[in-house]
Amino acid sequence: MTKADVIKQLAEELDLTQEETDQLYDSFVEGMITLLSNNRGFTLPGLGSFHAEVRTEHKSYNPHYQQMMKIPPKKVVHFKQSSVLRDELNEGEDEQ
Amino acid sequence: MSNKVTYTEIVEALSRKTGFSKSKSEEFIKGVIGLAKQDLDENGKAVITNFGSFTVKEVAERQGQNPQTGEPITIPAHKRVNFSAYKPLRERVNAPFAHLETELLEEESGTDEQESEVTPPPKEAEAKKEPVSPSSRKKDNDNSGLMIAALLLLVIVALASGWFLMTADEETPATDQAAIETPQTPEATETMDDVAMEENSEETNTEQVGQADSPQATEPQSDSLPENPETTEQRATGSVDTPETYQVESGEWYWVIAEKVYGESGFWPLLFQANETLEDDPDQLYPSMGLEVPELEGTVATPTSNDYQRLALASTMVSEAYQRAGKTEKAEEYARFAEKWERQSRQ
Numbered sequence: 460m461t462k463a464d465v466i467k468q469l470a471e472e473l474d475l476t477q478e479e480t481d482q483l484y485d486s487f488v489e490g491m492i493t494l495l496s497n498n499r500g501f502t503l504p505g506l507g508s509f510h511a512e513v514r515t516e517h518k519s520y521n522p523h524y525q526q527m528m529k530i531p532p533k534k535v536v537h538f539k540q541s542s543v544l545r546d547e548l549n550e551g552e553d554e555q
Numbered sequence: 556m557s558n559k560v561t562y563t564e565i566v567e568a569l570s571r572k573t574g575f576s577k578s579k580s581e582e583f584i585k586g587v588i589g590l591a592k593q594d595l596d597e598n599g600k601a602v603i604t605n606f607g608s609f610t611v612k613e614v615a616e617r618q619g620q621n622p623q624t625g626e627p628i629t630i631p632a633h634k635r636v637n638f639s640a641y642k643p644l645r646e647r648v649n650a651p652f653a654h655l656e657t658e659l660l661e662e663e664s665g666t667d668e669q670e671s672e673v674t675p676p677p678k679e680a681e682a683k684k685e686p687v688s689p690s691s692r693k694k695d696n697d698n699s700g701l702m703i704a705a706l707l708l709l710v711i712v713a714l715a716s717g718w719f720l721m722t723a724d725e726e727t728p729a730t731d732q733a734a735i736e737t738p739q740t741p742e743a744t745e746t747m748d749d750v751a752m753e754e755n756s757e758e759t760n761t762e763q764v765g766q767a768d769s770p771q772a773t774e775p776q777s778d779s780l781p782e783n784p785e786t787t788e789q790r791a792t793g794s795v796d797t798p799e800t801y802q803v804e805s806g807e808w809y810w811v812i813a814e815k816v817y818g819e820s821g822f823w824p825l826l827f828q829a830n831e832t833l834e835d836d837p838d839q840l841y842p843s844m845g846l847e848v849p850e851l852e853g854t855v856a857t858p859t860s861n862d863y864q865r866l867a868l869a870s871t872m873v874s875e876a877y878q879r880a881g882k883t884e885k886a887e888e889y890a891r892f893a894e895k896w897e898r899q900s901r902q
Binding site: 490 | 559560561562569573575580582583584586587590591592595596603604605606607609611633634635636637638640643644645648649650651652655656657658659660
């Protein structure tokens with residue numbers, strides 16, 4: 460589903476123009492990105508939680524150079540699915 | 556520092572930013588989440604454009620351990636959702652570490668390879684170099700020990716600088732120098748070795764020069780965490796006008812940063828405006844936060860009327876934020892600032 464689809468559908472549901480929805484969408488996404496780059500985590504209910512964390516420097520084997528490489532620290536976005544979503548996805552199957 | 560922001564705060568911030576009511580904002584966020592979930596259910600993947608994508612992964616059955624009792628248990632096959640962030644998001648989150656690169660570790664298996672690749676040429680190189688070292692030796696024998704040291708140092712320095720120039724020209728990304736530089740490097744290394752043999756203490760230095768790229772580059776990595784803010788700050792102050800992002804150090808406030816990036820602390824409301832977070836209190840800043848630094852239309856000394864207008868608007872926002880934070884005095888102060896900027900924008 461592309462952004463255009465999402466905006467079209469939401470504009471109908473929320474009774475807004477597509478422009479307004481687009482504005483909301485951009486601010487929303489921009490806000491989430493700003494939060495994460497500022498080290499603030501958050502939860503989107505029903506979907507999961509996001510936070511940024513630092514992956515520390517470590518050594519690792521690079522098969523191309525066939526050598527050990529030093530991987531510098533990196534800050535990455537971490538996502539954890541919400542339990543609601545997990546249970547919905549695994550409905551009807553054995554859980555836990 | 557992983558302070559979480561609540562859902563309500565997100566909704567409030569969105570409504571504040573866009574001017575829509577809170578209920579509309581919440582409906583919107585719910586809508587986005589709903590659509591993403593629907594997509595996940597139906598297609599096994601979903602996208603929030605410009606943010607990231609979600610995919611459903613099948614996890615195979617595996618053996619696990621009960622972490623409390625240590626009993627082996629079977630974890631049945633199940634599905635889970637993976638998230639992969641869009642590139643711009645990844646880059647912005649990783650901004651504090653963006654200047655770091657992966658490095659080869661030289662001591663390991665790498666040295667064997669490098670040597671094997673370098674060995675063929677050295678014979679020619681030795682032949683060329685031999686005249687150099689004996690001649691210098693003859694002279695040295697006549698002279699005092701001090702002269703020997705001085706001459707050798709000169710030769711080493713000359714060779715080392717030549718080496719630097721060569722490596723710089725070739726722009727090798729520090730990864731596989733040996734492979735690319737075979738025509739020139741062996742000569743250089745050999746001469747250096749020849750000369751250095753005579754003075755053991757020097758040898759280590761020159762050899763390190765050869766591998767200079769890696770040790771130097773690794774230095775900032777090893778203690779990157781404390782150093783990061785400084786380096787980014789250097790970058791910030793280095794570029795003359797206005798850098799795009801600024802890494803906050805602990806104990807810094809907006810006005811300190813404005814002083815640094817604009818040279819004018821009174822312009823801090825612009826920073827606040829561009830980086831409106833969910834904090835109500837403008838006095839609250841977290842170290843390692845990345846601040847966007849908006850550019851001025853004019854210069855700091857002579858802002859355009861548009862700049863003044865933006866300052867006025869920004870000051871109003873600051874004032875409102877102070878109001879919400881319950882700091883009425885400051886709120887009034889910045890309301891007055893806003894008026895002042897407003898007046899200046901009309902001049």
